[in-house]
Amino acid sequence: xxxxxxxxxxxxxxxxxxxxxxxxxxxxxxxxxxxxxxxxxxxxxxxxxxxxxxxxxxxxxxxxxxxxxxxxxxxxxxxxxxxxxxxxxxxxxxxxxxxxxxxxxxxxxxxxxxxxxxxxxxxxxxxxxxxxxxxxxxxxxxxxxxxxxxxxxxxxxxxxxxxxxxxxxxxxxxxxxxxxxxxxxxxxxxxxxxxxxxxxxxxxxxxxxxxxxxxxxxxxxxxxxxxxxxxxxxxxxxxxxxxxxxxxxxxxxxxxxxxxxxxxxxxxxxxxxxxxxxxxxxxxxxxxxxxxxxxxxxxxxxxxxxxxxxxxxxxxxxxxxxxxxxxxxxx
Amino acid sequence: xxxxxxxxxxxxxxxxxxxxxxxxxxxxxxxxxxxxxxxxxxxxxxxxxxxxxxxxxxxxxxxxxxxxxxxxxxxxxxxxxxxxxxxxxxxxxxxxxxxxxxxxxxxxxxxxxxxxxxxxxxxxxxxxxxxxxxxxxxxxxxxxxxxxxxxxxxxxxxxxxxxxxxxxxxxxxxxxxxxxxxxxxxxxxxxxxxxxxxxxxxxxxxxxxxxxxxxxxxxxxxxxxxxxxxxxxxxxxxxxxxxxxxxxxxxxxxxxxxxxxxxxxxxxxxxxxxxxxxxxxxxxxxxxxxxxxxxxxxxxxxxxxxxxxxx
Ligand SMILES: Nc1ncnc2c1ncn2[C@@H]1O[C@H](COP(=O)(O)OP(=O)(O)O)[C@@H](O)[C@H]1O
Ligand code: SF4
Ligand SMILES: [Mg+2]
Numbered sequence: 001x002x003x004x005x006x007x008x009x010x011x012x013x014x015x016x017x018x019x020x021x022x023x024x025x026x027x028x029x030x031x032x033x034x035x036x037x038x039x040x041x042x043x044x045x046x047x048x049x050x051x052x053x054x055x056x057x058x059x060x061x062x063x064x065x066x067x068x069x070x071x072x073x074x075x076x077x078x079x080x081x082x083x084x085x086x087x088x089x090x091x092x093x094x095x096x097x098x099x100x101x102x103x104x105x106x107x108x109x110x111x112x113x114x115x116x117x118x119x120x121x122x123x124x125x126x127x128x129x130x131x132x133x134x135x136x137x138x139x140x141x142x143x144x145x146x147x148x149x150x151x152x153x154x155x156x157x158x159x160x161x162x163x164x165x166x167x168x169x170x171x172x173x174x175x176x177x178x179x180x181x182x183x184x185x186x187x188x189x190x191x192x193x194x195x196x197x198x199x200x201x202x203x204x205x206x207x208x209x210x211x212x213x214x215x216x217x218x219x220x221x222x223x224x225x226x227x228x229x230x231x232x233x234x235x236x237x238x239x240x241x242x243x244x245x246x247x248x249x250x251x252x253x254x255x256x257x258x259x260x261x262x263x264x265x266x267x268x269x270x271x272x273x274x275x276x277x278x279x280x281x282x283x284x285x286x287x288x289x290x291x292x293x294x295x296x297x298x299x300x301x302x303x304x305x306x307x308x309x310x311x312x313x314x315x316x317x318x319x320x321x322x323x324x325x326x327x328x329x330x331x
Numbered sequence: 332x333x334x335x336x337x338x339x340x341x342x343x344x345x346x347x348x349x350x351x352x353x354x355x356x357x358x359x360x361x362x363x364x365x366x367x368x369x370x371x372x373x374x375x376x377x378x379x380x381x382x383x384x385x386x387x388x389x390x391x392x393x394x395x396x397x398x399x400x401x402x403x404x405x406x407x408x409x410x411x412x413x414x415x416x417x418x419x420x421x422x423x424x425x426x427x428x429x430x431x432x433x434x435x436x437x438x439x440x441x442x443x444x445x446x447x448x449x450x451x452x453x454x455x456x457x458x459x460x461x462x463x464x465x466x467x468x469x470x471x472x473x474x475x476x477x478x479x480x481x482x483x484x485x486x487x488x489x490x491x492x493x494x495x496x497x498x499x500x501x502x503x504x505x506x507x508x509x510x511x512x513x514x515x516x517x518x519x520x521x522x523x524x525x526x527x528x529x530x531x532x533x534x535x536x537x538x539x540x541x542x543x544x545x546x547x548x549x550x551x552x553x554x555x556x557x558x559x560x561x562x563x564x565x566x567x568x569x570x571x572x573x574x575x576x577x578x579x580x581x582x583x584x585x586x587x588x589x590x591x592x593x594x595x596x597x598x599x600x601x602x603x604x605x606x607x608x609x610x611x612x613x614x615x616x617x618x619x620x621x622x623x624x625x626x627x628x629x630x631x632x633x634x635x636x637x638x639x640x641x642x
Contacts, residue, residue, distance in 0.1 A: 058545055088548035095546075100539040105561055105637060114557075115547040150637040166547060 011066035039217030042227035092167035096179035098160040102151035109147030134165040157188035229285035236311035246313035408612030435513035440520025448528025470522025496590035531563035572628035
């Protein structure tokens with residue numbers, strides 16, 4: 001599809017010594033259209049951060065296979081010297097840790113200004129005006145007076161707002177937000193999510209929102225990619241995920257979404273835990289935790305099956321039950 | 332900010348008093364009778380008694396202590412017991428040489444050590460890093476008086492590029508004289524600061540805000556110097572203070588090797604001659620120096636770190 005902004009194909013990432021590699025992400029593929037908001041969900045350790053950092057080419061690991069294309073250009077082919085131009089201008093990123101992600105020795109005005117300076121904003125006054133405009137946009141009160149303030153003078157929620165202002169200052173085509181609200185408390189979390197929606201609306205950028213919480217994703221995103229043990233196991237639009245999830249793992253995630261007005265209720269947890277990176281060599285990585293598993297699950301890794309025009313999932317049992325075909329196979 | 336500075340200044344007072352007390356006690360338990368040292372073995376008991384009386388050595392200890400503290404704080408060190416010259420004058424003549432040696436050696440140490448450390452930190456476990464390790468090993472292992480003698484023989488005696496002894500006259504000549512001694516002292520400083528820079532920078536480069544800087548499109552030199560080194564400056568400041576202090580004590584041996592005037596050389600000859608007045612004066616000035624450097628470091632912290640500035 002030509003309107004894809006970002007497309008990952010068969011991305012495989014390894015860590016550790018090349019002779020004894022640990023495969024952390026395997027065969028991941030998905031795409032984000034221009035202006036679209038896509039969620040990447042999965043428990044901690046699923047490979048979400050590694051995947052998103054690979055898009056920015058900011059990981060220590062090696063992408064040993066696959067393509068990461070931005071508007072048709074494979075970022076993995078670019079020399080390191082070409083990356084700074086893309087980072088911050090085409091793709092921007094914000095992180096989970098608002099407390100430590102800002103430079104403690106620089107004023108926030110300088111830090112946002114630097115993002116602009118790095119992408120061609122030569123004029124000092126223009127930079128200053130744009131910085132104030134961005135701080136307004138993210139709802140920092142008295143923006144002009146706060147230019148000279150240092151990160152430690154802001155709360156966690158305010159710092160995340162500053163991070164967002166800095167990330168979107170150059171109006172990137174894609175904003176990657178890796179667990180942007182996980183470190184914040186619930187009320188602040190809702191405010192920051194609202195802010196992301198507003199920023200997206202006003203600047204018209206695409207968002208790749210990463211979270212372990214399907215509720216957070218449902219609040220912001222149109223489409224969802226579910227990752228488990230370094231692989232994509234399901235993909236669908238948000239309505240379908242919420243009403244007809246096909247992968248048993250997605251169903252488990254859905255049951256474990258905290259419901260804001262049911263605080264007393266004990267949260268469901270998928271039994272067991274994510275297998276350590278690189279430990280699954282054969283069969284479905286979810287089988288040890290899966291209630292539906294059959295003998296085939298231990299032998300063969302399920303491919304992605306197409307469940308509808310916008311849904312695919314990697315599960316033998318549900319695919320057989322629905323009688324659907326493998327994704328990508330001739331229809 | 333002002334409060335912070337005032338607090339630091341007040342903090343220095345007990346330190347100064349403690350140092351003065353230590354000097355006082357040390358001087359009293361030093362073996363040997365100053366009267367014997369000053370007047371020689373053949374002086375009569377009456378002459379010695381008169382000397383003690385004159386020097387205030389017969390007064391009760393607490394009174395001697397008070398006199399000592401007050402005169403130290405007013406920089407009134409009396410006269411040399413050996414030659415009757417004004418102690419403050421002796422110090423005032425020698426001190427600038429030690430200060431210029433200290434400053435020159437610290438500057439050289441920074442100029443050599445910090446870039447070396449950055450180079451090592453940005454190439455961890457590769458050739459520059461190993462070079463750094465080798466360099467610091469040598470820097471620590473070679474005694475400074477030995478290195479000083481070596482440099483003196485090669486560059487002054489054999490090649491004749493630098494003067495052999497003395498402190499020099501006029502700015503350029505003095506810089507010419509101070510270079511080799513400063514380089515000697517700078518060697519271990521560069522080793523120390525290099526390692527410190529490497530460790531501090533490596534630690535900082537793993538922080539989240541470094542990733543943020545890269546994510547917004549900063550190129551590596553900017554990431555390293557603007558974001559990395561600036562944050563590594565905090566631990567470096569502490570190291571700089573420490574190494575400045577060792578420059579002071581290191582100057583003692585180096586001033587002897589290069590036969591240049593200075594507080595260290597003054598002290599050594601005063602100790603050899605049991606010239607209490609000069610020893611006391613010299614040590615007090617040394618100690619005040621140390622306190623001043625610590626104070627200066629605290630102020631540098633304030634300038635570097637906004638988190639201290641507001642609290
Ligand atoms: N630098 C690294 N070296 C080795 N393994 C890593 C490294 N970074 C991440 N991993 C492994 O990759 C897996 C996925 O990590 P991550 O992408 O952070 O998960 P998520 O963001 O989904 O919680 C984890 O098992 C983690 O241990
Ligand atoms: S393939 Fe088997 S083990 Fe894997 S999710 Fe489906 S039923 Fe469960
Ligand atoms: Mg993560």
